[in-house]
Amino acid sequence: MDRLFGTNGVRGVVNDTMNAQLALDVGRAIGTYMKGKVALATDCRTSADMLRAAMAAGLTSVGCQVLDLGMLPTPALQYFVKPGGISGGVMITASHNPPEFNGIKAIDADGTEMPRAKEEEIERIFYTRAFDSKDWRYVGGVQQTSGAGDSYQRAVLSQVDVVEVRRAKLKVVLDCANGAGSLISPQVLQRLGARTITLNCNPEGTFPGHPSEPTQDNLGDLLSLVRETGADLGIAQDGDADRTIFVDEKGNYVYGDRSLAVVAAVMVVENEGGTVVTPVSTSQCVEDAVISAGGEVIYTRVGAPIVARKMMEVGAVFGGEENGGLIFPRHQYCRDAAMSMAKMLEIVALEGPLSSLLAKVPSYCLDKRKVHCPDERKEAVLQAVCEAFSSNQVDRTDGVKVFFEGGWTLIRPSGTEPIFRVYTEGRDQETAKRIADRCERAVKEILDG
Numbered sequence: 001m002d003r004l005f006g007t008n009g010v011r012g013v014v015n016d017t018m019n020a021q022l023a024l025d026v027g028r029a030i031g032t033y034m035k036g037k038v039a040l041a042t043d044c045r046t047s048a049d050m051l052r053a054a055m056a057a058g059l060t061s062v063g064c065q066v067l068d069l070g071m072l073p074t075p076a077l078q079y080f081v082k083p084g085g086i087s088g089g090v091m092i093t094a095s096h097n098p099p100e101f102n103g104i105k106a107i108d109a110d111g112t113e114m115p116r117a118k119e120e121e122i123e124r125i126f127y128t129r130a131f132d133s134k135d136w137r138y139v140g141g142v143q144q145t146s147g148a149g150d151s152y153q154r155a156v157l158s159q160v161d162v163v164e165v166r167r168a169k170l171k172v173v174l175d176c177a178n179g180a181g182s183l184i185s186p187q188v189l190q191r192l193g194a195r196t197i198t199l200n201c202n203p204e205g206t207f208p209g210h211p212s213e214p215t216q217d218n219l220g221d222l223l224s225l226v227r228e229t230g231a232d233l234g235i236a237q238d239g240d241a242d243r244t245i246f247v248d249e250k251g252n253y254v255y256g257d258r259s260l261a262v263v264a265a266v267m268v269v270e271n272e273g274g275t276v277v278t279p280v281s282t283s284q285c286v287e288d289a290v291i292s293a294g295g296e297v298i299y300t301r302v303g304a305p306i307v308a309r310k311m312m313e314v315g316a317v318f319g320g321e322e323n324g325g326l327i328f329p330r331h332q333y334c335r336d337a338a339m340s341m342a343k344m345l346e347i348v349a350l351e352g353p354l355s356s357l358l359a360k361v362p363s364y365c366l367d368k369r370k371v372h373c374p375d376e377r378k379e380a381v382l383q384a385v386c387e388a389f390s391s392n393q394v395d396r397t398d399g400v401k402v403f404f405e406g407g408w409t410l411i412r413p414s415g416t417e418p419i420f421r422v423y424t425e426g427r428d429q430e431t432a433k434r435i436a437d438r439c440e441r442a443v444k445e446i447l448d449g
C-alpha cells in the first residue's frame with residue numbers, strides 16, 4: 001500500500017500535488033474513519049479557503065458534522081479537540097514549508113497527532129476508495145464555531161504565574177513569520193504584561209517577512225531588533241505556531257536543543273524530579289541539564305507524535321524536540337509555541353536573563369553528513385554497522401546510535417531519499433569530526449562490500 005501521510009501529514013504544492021480533489025478525497029477517508037463531529041482549522045496560507053472548502057465537502061459527504069474553527073495555530077485546534085465529545089480534528093497547514101505548499105494533518109480524538117496505525121487505516125480507506133458516502137438525507141453540515149482561540153489563550157495563561165511575569169515587565173520582540181501565531185501570541189504577551197514589539201505578526205499567506213522555518217538565516221531582522229531595542233527576549237514561531245525558537249537578550253540565536261535543555265531543567269526542578277522524553281537525535285546537553293536537575297531522560301524514535309505518546313505512557317514531566325517543539329503535559333500532549341513562549345517568559349522573569357541560564361548548559365559540537373545508500377540495502381547495512389561497532393555501546397531505537405569516548409554518532413535512513421543521515425556530536429569539533437570520519441568510513445566499507 002502507498003503511503004499518504006508523511007511524518008507531518010499529507011503535504012504538497014498547491015494545485016499540483018496538493019489540490020482540491022485530493023483534499024476532498026482525504027476528507028472523505030478521514031470522515032469515514034472518524035465519523036461524528038470533526039473540528040477543522042487552517043493556518044493562513046493563500047490556499048487555506050480552497051482546501052478548507054474541499055475538506056469540509058469530503059467530511060460532510062460521509063455524514064460528518066464539521067465544526068469550522070477558522071484560522072488558528074495547530075495547537076489551538078488540538079486544545080479544542082482534547083476535552084472530548086468530538087471525534088477528531090483536521091488541520092490544513094504545511095507548517096514551515098514555503099508558501100506554495102499546503103498540507104493536511106489529522107488530529108486524534110484526544111488532541112494528539114494521529115498515531116501511525118490509525119493513519120494507515122485512513123490510507124486503506126483512501127486507496128481502496130471505501131468511502132462511506134451517505135444518502136442525501138444524512139450528509140453532514142458545517143457549523144462556524146468561534147471562541148477556540150480565546151479558550152486556548154486562557155489555557156496557556158493558566159499554566160504560568162501571570163502575576164510574577166507581569167511584575168517583571170519584560171520587553172519582548174515577537175516574530176510570527178506572518179503565520180497563524182499572529183492571531184494568538186501578541187495577545188498572550190499583552191496579558192503577560194510584556195512590552196511587545198511585533199515583527200511579521202500580520203497573517204499573510206505569501207510570507208513576505210521571511211520563510212517560515214525559524215532558522216538563524218531567516219531571523220536576521222529579529223536578532224538585530226532584539227539588540228537595537230535592548231529587549232529581554234526574542235521569540236520566533238513557525239508558520240502554524242507549534243514550534244518556537246528563542247533569541248537571548250544579547251541578540252544571540254538560541255539553538256532549539258539548548259532552549260529545550262533550559263526548559264527541561266526547570267520542569268524537572270518544579271516537579272522535584274521526573275522524566276523528560278526526547279528523540280535519540282537530541283543533543284547530550286539536554287540529558288546533562290536534566291540529570292543535574294535531578295531527573296532522567298527517556299529516548300524515542302524521531303517524531304513529535306512518538307515523543308508525545310511516550311510521555312503519556314511514562315507520565316513524563318516534559319518532552320520535546322531539538323527543532324523548538326516543546327511539549328508541556330499538564331497543558332496538552334503536543335508541541336505548542338504559545339505555551340513555550342509563556343513558559344520562557346516565566347523562566348526569565350523568575351530566574352534571570354536567558355544568556356545566563358544558557359551559560360549553565362554544556363556545549364557540544366555537531367557534524368552532519370549524508371552517505372548515499374540504496375533503499376533496499378539500508379537495513380542490512382545498519383545491521384552490519386552494529387556488528388562493526390560491537391565493542392561500543394549501541395542504541396537501535398531509531399537507526400543506529402553508536403557511543404564513543406567524547407561523543408556519539410546517529411546513522412538514520414532517510415524515509416524519502418536513498419541516503420543515510422549521519423549526525424555526530426562531540427565534546428569539541430575535532431572529536432566530532434574524528435568520530436564522524438570513522439563512522440562514515442565504516443558505512444562506506446560495508447557498502448563496498
Ligand code: MG
Pocket residue numbers: 095096238239240241242243
Ligand atoms: Mg509547525
